[in-house]
Amino acid sequence: MSELTLFLIRVAFLAILWIFVLSAISVIRSDMFGARVPETARGAAPAPAARKSAKPGKASKKPRRGAPTHLVVVEGENPGTRAELADAPLLIGRGSDAAIKLDDDYVSTRHARIAASGDEWFVEDLGSTNGTYVGPVRITQPTTIGVGVQVRVGKTILELRK
Amino acid sequence: MGFVHRRRRGAELFLLVLALAVGIGAYAAVGLGVEGTVPADLVGYGGWLTALIVAAHVTVRIVAPYADPVLLPLVAALNGLGLAILRRLDLTYEAIGNDDHTFARQQLTWMTLGVVLFIATLFLLRDHRSLQRLTYTSGLTAIVLLLLPFVPVIGVPINGANIWIRVAGFSFQPGEVAKVLLVVAFSGYLVLHRDALALAGRRVVFIDLPRGRDLGPILAMFGVSMMILVAQNDLGSSLLFFGLFLAMLYVATERPGWLVVGGLLFAAGALAAYTFVPNVQNRFNFWLHPMDYYEETPGSGQLVEAMFGMGWGGLIGRGLGNGFPERVPFAYSDFIVSTIGEELGLTAVMAIVLCYGLIVERALRIALISRDGFGKLMAVGLGSIVALQVFVVIGGVTGLIPLTGLTTPFLSYGGSSLVANWVVIALLLRISDQARRPTPRLDPVDDAGADSETTQVVKLK
Numbered sequence: 001m002s003e004l005t006l007f008l009i010r011v012a013f014l015a016i017l018w019i020f021v022l023s024a025i026s027v028i029r030s031d032m033f034g035a036r037v038p039e040t041a042r043g044a045a046p047a048p049a050a051r052k053s054a055k056p057g058k059a060s061k062k063p064r065r066g067a068p069t070h071l072v073v074v075e076g077e078n079p080g081t082r083a084e085l086a087d088a089p090l091l092i093g094r095g096s097d098a099a100i101k102l103d104d105d106y107v108s109t110r111h112a113r114i115a116a117s118g119d120e121w122f123v124e125d126l127g128s129t130n131g132t133y134v135g136p137v138r139i140t141q142p143t144t145i146g147v148g149v150q151v152r153v154g155k156t157i158l159e160l161r162k
Numbered sequence: 163m164g165f166v167h168r169r170r171r172g173a174e175l176f177l178l179v180l181a182l183a184v185g186i187g188a189y190a191a192v193g194l195g196v197e198g199t200v201p202a203d204l205v206g207y208g209g210w211l212t213a214l215i216v217a218a219h220v221t222v223r224i225v226a227p228y229a230d231p232v233l234l235p236l237v238a239a240l241n242g243l244g245l246a247i248l249r250r251l252d253l254t255y256e257a258i259g260n261d262d263h264t265f266a267r268q269q270l271t272w273m274t275l276g277v278v279l280f281i282a283t284l285f286l287l288r289d290h291r292s293l294q295r296l297t298y299t300s301g302l303t304a305i306v307l308l309l310l311p312f313v314p315v316i317g318v319p320i321n322g323a324n325i326w327i328r329v330a331g332f333s334f335q336p337g338e339v340a341k342v343l344l345v346v347a348f349s350g351y352l353v354l355h356r357d358a359l360a361l362a363g364r365r366v367v368f369i370d371l372p373r374g375r376d377l378g379p380i381l382a383m384f385g386v387s388m389m390i391l392v393a394q395n396d397l398g399s400s401l402l403f404f405g406l407f408l409a410m411l412y413v414a415t416e417r418p419g420w421l422v423v424g425g426l427l428f429a430a431g432a433l434a435a436y437t438f439v440p441n442v443q444n445r446f447n448f449w450l451h452p453m454d455y456y457e458e459t460p461g462s463g464q465l466v467e468a469m470f471g472m473g474w475g476g477l478i479g480r481g482l483g484n485g486f487p488e489r490v491p492f493a494y495s496d497f498i499v500s501t502i503g504e505e506l507g508l509t510a511v512m513a514i515v516l517c518y519g520l521i522v523e524r525a526l527r528i529a530l531i532s533r534d535g536f537g538k539l540m541a542v543g544l545g546s547i548v549a550l551q552v553f554v555v556i557g558g559v560t561g562l563i564p565l566t567g568l569t570t571p572f573l574s575y576g577g578s579s580l581v582a583n584w585v586v587i588a589l590l591l592r593i594s595d596q597a598r599r600p601t602p603r604l605d606p607v608d609d610a611g612a613d614s615e616t617t618q619v620v621k622l623k
Contacts, residue, residue, distance in 0.1 A: 006195060010481040013191050014506065017513045020180040020239055024232050024520055027173045031231065127535060129357045140291070141533050 068121060068147045068160035071114055076156030077103045085160070089115035092153055093126075106130050106154030114160075120144050121160060123151050130154055166600035167531075170231035171223050177235035178215055185211055185242015188482070192250040195483025195505075201249075210270065211242060214277045221281045225288070226595035233524050233594075236517050237572055237587050241580070243514070244573035245269055246482075247501055254488045265494050265575045272577035276584030283588035290593050294536045297350025304343035305386075307336035311394065323567070324394045335578035337390075337399050341406070342582055342589070345543035348407060351379070352414040353535040360415035371419040380420070383407040384427050391435055397442060398568035402550050404428065409546040413529075414539055442564075449564040464491045468500035468559055472511075479507030494575040496567050499559050514573070518552040521545070525590055532597040541593050544586050 090099040093111040108128035124142040125132040133152040193201030249266035256263040311317040362370035391400035408424040448462035455461040485504040525545025558565035569579040
């Protein structure tokens with residue numbers, strides 16, 4: 001095995017190694033922003049969701065009968081406080097930037113968020129101390145809520161109203 | 163909300179092909195460099211490696227289709243390269259009549275076991291959040307595992323460290339498994355108690371120090387680390403466990419004050435260890451003045467030979483088979499990076515450090531996009547394990563910090579470490595699959611929808 005051949009093997013191997021590393025970086029780069037899916041295509045796009053898409057379809061008729069228009073505090077320190085859903089996403093918390101600002105000691109500064117996805121409204125916990133409850137269940141991921149569903153944050157109960 | 167992650171399984175496959183080219187190419191280059199011919203078992207070896215990687219890839223496709231596309235190829239490339247380097251050392255050890263010259267074969271067996279456990283983890287663990295139930299169980303198991311080497315019959319001291327157990331002819335480091343369990347335990351504990359731990363106490367120059375009464379957990383962890391250092395004589399693991407807890411505590415509470423407290427504790431521990439443990443004192447001296455202790459035993463011969471090797475290797479190395487890695491004791495485990503530095507040069511060492519950097523970057527990225535606090539903390543913890551291990555080992559070998567024994571993840575010879583690290587990657591892929599899945603609220607939609615309808619009916623009546 002001549003010196004030159006060994007040198008070429010060495011350089012070729014280092015080249016493969018770096019091609020691998022650079023390809024990995026380029027995959028990471030293209031992965032950075034994910035894919036943007038148009039809102040209309042979202043319901044139909046995932047094939048396994050086809051079976052389940054029937055239900056959200058049915059649910060979406062309900063808001064058409066009377067879509068919720070505002071979020072209101074029904075129980076707690078500031079009953080009656082309301083926020084229009086047109087301003088969504090709505091932030092709930094004790095902070096001054098919250099759409100519904102609560103004086104409840106058990107509520108975190110940025111407690112939860114109400115936002116829309118298509119025809120549906122969902123509530124998302126923003127890592128609050130005491131958690132956000134939909135009915136009796138503490139939510140761990142964005143959860144869909146309908147009109148009249150009680151969302152509890154701290155000692156306060158909120159719901160969507162028509 | 164129109165943002166979803168793509169699956170990227172095709173990209174993963176493409177990277178895996180390149181990773182296999184790295185692994186098998188290195189194996190062929192070793193044969194050409196050392197023996198002058200392509201190794202006779204290249205097809206069998208390459209086929210086995212390919213089968214393992216394809217099995218892992220197919221598993222990811224089936225049970226974690228949205229998982230991160232870069233982690234598995236990075237690990238495959240590092241593991242393949244490590245196998246080739248071990249093969250290269252085996253050939254030399256065989257030539258100079260060393261008893262142990264089947265490291266590559268054993269490592270391939272361990273890798274097979276690692277991939278089997280990787281597949282099993284992905285299949286059995288469909289949601290990482292179910293691990294949160296095992297917080298205290300896994301913490302207790304980790305402590306039992308750490309104590310196992312002291313059990314008289316199965317514990318065996320090797321090279322002065324009491325970290326091994328030997329059962330039915332197989333020796334194993336329970337600490338490697340313990341570190342994964344500790345990550346689960348820390349995440350489960352911190353996700354529940356981080357708010358209490360984040361409460362600010364006294365304020366000293368811009369930094370809120372934590373309250374004195376919250377110091378319990380960190381002091382307990384500090385005690386465990388010191389116990390490992392004194393009783394097991396294992397500086398590396400001690401550093402790893404404490405650093406891991408500190409990193410996770412900081413991420414969980416967002417309080418730099420914990421870093422100050424942890425740093426002070428670490429300084430105190432290091433000072434105490436330096437004063438009372440002669441081994442640690444030696445390590446410091448070898449680090450500061452390696453040349454002065456070259457000829458002595460215990461001396462810095464290993465470290466200095468590694469530096470000679472890396473210096474001789476230069477920018478692009480001597481070529482596989484043309485160096486003298488056998489001059490460095492333990493070139494197959496702790497000092498494998500010096501072998502790579504000698505034979506493939508700085509260029510390859512940089513690529514390898516970059517690969518580790520990317521693994522850690524992916525882990526932190528998974529933590530960022532993960533939707534639940536437990537998953538976030540677990541991803542950070544698993545990433546910190548890799549980061550700390552690589553920093554401690556490569557930093558030690560290159561003379562940046564005092565040398566402490568730990569394995570280089572995926573490269574070094576060491577069954578327990580390799581198997582545990584494959585499980586670490588499986589857990590990371592599981593969390594990332596959960597995090598990148600675009601429609602996580604399909605199931606809750608149905609439940610909540612049903613709830614809202616019944617509520618409404620009652621109200622309408």
